[in-house]
Amino acid sequence: MPTINPPVITLPYEDNPLNGPIYPTFVPKTSDGNEIAGIRLPELTVPLATYTGRALRAGVYANDGCEGSGQYIPFAKTKAERKASGDPRKSVEERYDSIEKYQNEVVRAINKLVKDRFLLCEDTDAIESRLLQAGVNAGILPRKNGPMLPAPDEIKACKEDRDSDDD
Numbered sequence: 001m002p003t004i005n006p007p008v009i010t011l012p013y014e015d016n017p018l019n020g021p022i023y024p025t026f027v028p029k030t031s032d033g034n035e036i037a038g039i040r041l042p043e044l045t046v047p048l049a050t051y052t053g054r055a056l057r058a059g060v061y062a063n064d065g066c067e068g069s070g071q072y073i074p075f076a077k078t079k080a081e082r083k084a085s086g087d088p089r090k091s092v093e094e095r096y097d098s099i100e101k102y103q104n105e106v107v108r109a110i111n112k113l114v115k116d117r118f119l120l121c122e123d124t125d126a127i128e129s130r131l132l133q134a135g136v137n138a139g140i141l142p143r144k145n146g147p148m149l150p151a152p153d154e155i156k157a158c159k160e161d162r163d164s165d166d167d
Contacts, residue, residue: 045109048138049074077139114157121158
C-alpha cells in the first residue's frame, strides 16, 4: 500500500534503486508480428497479414484511446513489392506459390481446430471459402486452367465425427 500518493520519484527515474524495482513488461513472442501463443486461428496459422492486438499511434492520433483496437497490416503481394517498401516479412507470393498450396494449409489449420474442439464442423465451409477468397484478393493466383477451387470436403475431423455417428 503506498503511503505517499503520488509517490516521490528520485531522478534519474529509470533503473534507480531509490524508486524501487523496475516493473517488468512482458510481450508475447511473435512470428511475422502475429502472436504465437494461444488458440491459433487459420488467419494466424496461414497468414496473409500481421494482426496485432494493439495499435500504438503517433502524432495527432497518439493517446486517442484506440490502442486496444488492433491492426491489420497486409503482406506485400510480390517479392518486388516487398523489397521496394523495405518490408522484412515475406510476401504472399513467397509464402504460397499456388492457390492449391494455400488451400491445403488452410484445410490443415481448420482440421486442427476441429480436432482440438475449438471449431464446429458446420462452420468450416464458410471459413474455408472466406479464407480462399481472401487469398485470391491478397494476390495468390488461381489455377490457370480453370476457376477457383471449390471448397473440398477434406476436414478429416468432421468426416471422422460423421463416420462415428453412423455406427
